[in-house]
Amino acid sequence: MKSLSKFLEYYKPYRTLFFADMFCALILSAIDLVFPIIVRFLLNDVYILKDGNKIIKYVLIVGLALLIMYVIRYFCQYFITSWGHIMGAKMEANMRKDLFNQFQKLPFSYYDNNNTGTLMSRIITDLFDISELAHHGPEDLFISILKIVGSFAILSSINIPITLALLFITLVMIYFSVFYNNRMKDVFMKNRKEIADVxxxxxxxxxxxxxxxxxxxxxxxxxxxxxxxxQFLKTKEESYFIMGKYYSGNGFFQGTLYLTAILFGGILISKSLLNVSDLVVYILYINIFLNPIDKLVNFTEQFQRGITGFERFLQIINTKPSIVDREDAVEIINPKGNIKFNHVSFGYHDKNIILKDISVDIPAGKNIALVGPSGGGKTTFCNLIPRFYETTEGNITIDGMDIKDIKLNSLRNSIGLVQQDVYMFGGTIKENIAYGKQDATAEEIIEAARRANIHEFIESLEDGYDTYVGERGVKLSGGQKQRLSIARVFLKNPPILILDEATSALDNESEKFIQESLEELTKNRTTIVIAHRLSTIRNADEIMVLTAEGIKEKGNHKELIDKNGMYAALYNMQFDIIT
Structure with missing residues (x-):
């Protein structure tokens, strides 16, 4: 019921369209219900007349009335089919927007535990079925109820015994449908999960x-x-076995309705209790309410597909983002970049502790390097500053402000990140550089590229800055992608810079170009460098050796080498120096 209530909220912006759709469905149903009454009138009152002119007169009047009704029916059907679907498509678009926005809000930890392909299934396959339910569901249900109730009301006025017999069989059909409806719900949910895994x-x-x-x-x-x-095929087979019983059972009951009308009608005709014309009308009405029963059968399948898809949609929508702005969060104005860790600990899901009781003061404008064994928490240390993850204990401040008191957008706009694994969006070189500043001018983009030592390469390309980079930048080398990512950060111009092993996967020539770019980039910024090649951090203001037990050593390169501790051992091991 909660899912259904939430589903109905998406109709609110389109109430006028919805009620217009229902009104057209009402008119359409009324016209279909009137047709057998007209046939009965012709059989009982017109065709028995002796005067041919009167018959022609009545037939022409009835024909004109039917023509007008079917013209009205044409426009109602057109509205239902076109605008009804458009309403469903608009609701689907709103849901897709909400889902995409929710994806943007969810923290890294959510994506650590969920596969991208599974999430894509939620935003494409599930929402399509929800859209179909949004349009066809209420309309099919409304038309079906109108036709079934209307048919039985009219039939009751003709002959109550036959009508009661037909009503009994119809109630059995409804019970049968509800029973298999519940069985289908579970199997459709399994289908959803399996296709998401595929x-x-x-x-x-x-x-x-x-x-x-x-x-x-x-x-x-x-x-x-x-x-x-x-596995998906197996669940589909299971669903089709249930659907086979469902449809064949309903087909059997439909045949029973005709059988009942013919048997009861024949007995009553033989006793002069029923006219042949009334039996014809009964058969016509069975045709009329069999169609809505078929619609109800389809509706139950459609409802289960749509509602299971919507429940999966709600699983994401109802996920509370663990990292959000506090109510009293503020913008950070002209940050200098003084970063302080105060007894910070962190563990994924509050377990598997990566960082333990870290207290560090990084002065504004200083260049700090993080080194240490793999798994020591260097990347995690850096990910806590822009709040990609939340500290388990302690707090982090920038210029004395707790980062949790700073609006996320403002905090992250103050931090530039250059990673080892550079992501390029599908598009042009210009668009990828401009990702660092969406409203950047062409001159600003070119200047950023110059400072990143990539402008001459871009100019050598046939399409220059309009060159398409391919999916994930597949048409560019690792060094070229890295320099483009540096150009992004130049354009962003943040006071705080994080370099996460930005040169570790590059060849010597590329590294030389990028080191020059990084030296330019780090000027007058608070910089934290995660270093794999220790030769690149010899000039850092301070080097911190971070392990699973915390910060083991701090100092500049010379001090740590003279200390002959863990840093010296790592440095000597890397350069194969025997001490």
């Missing part, structure tokens, strides 16, 4: 297609896909 495998394989081919593991991926596809 989508996840496909997305994962296509995203990593170069790795798949480089290891010649096409058969491995095919086996994974086959497993998921087979």
């Amino acid at each position: 989508n996840a495998v496909v997305q994962d394989t296509l995203a990593g297609i170069r790795v798949v081919k480089s290891f010649a593991n096409e058969k491995v991926e095919a086996k994974k896909f086959k497993r998921g596809n087979k």
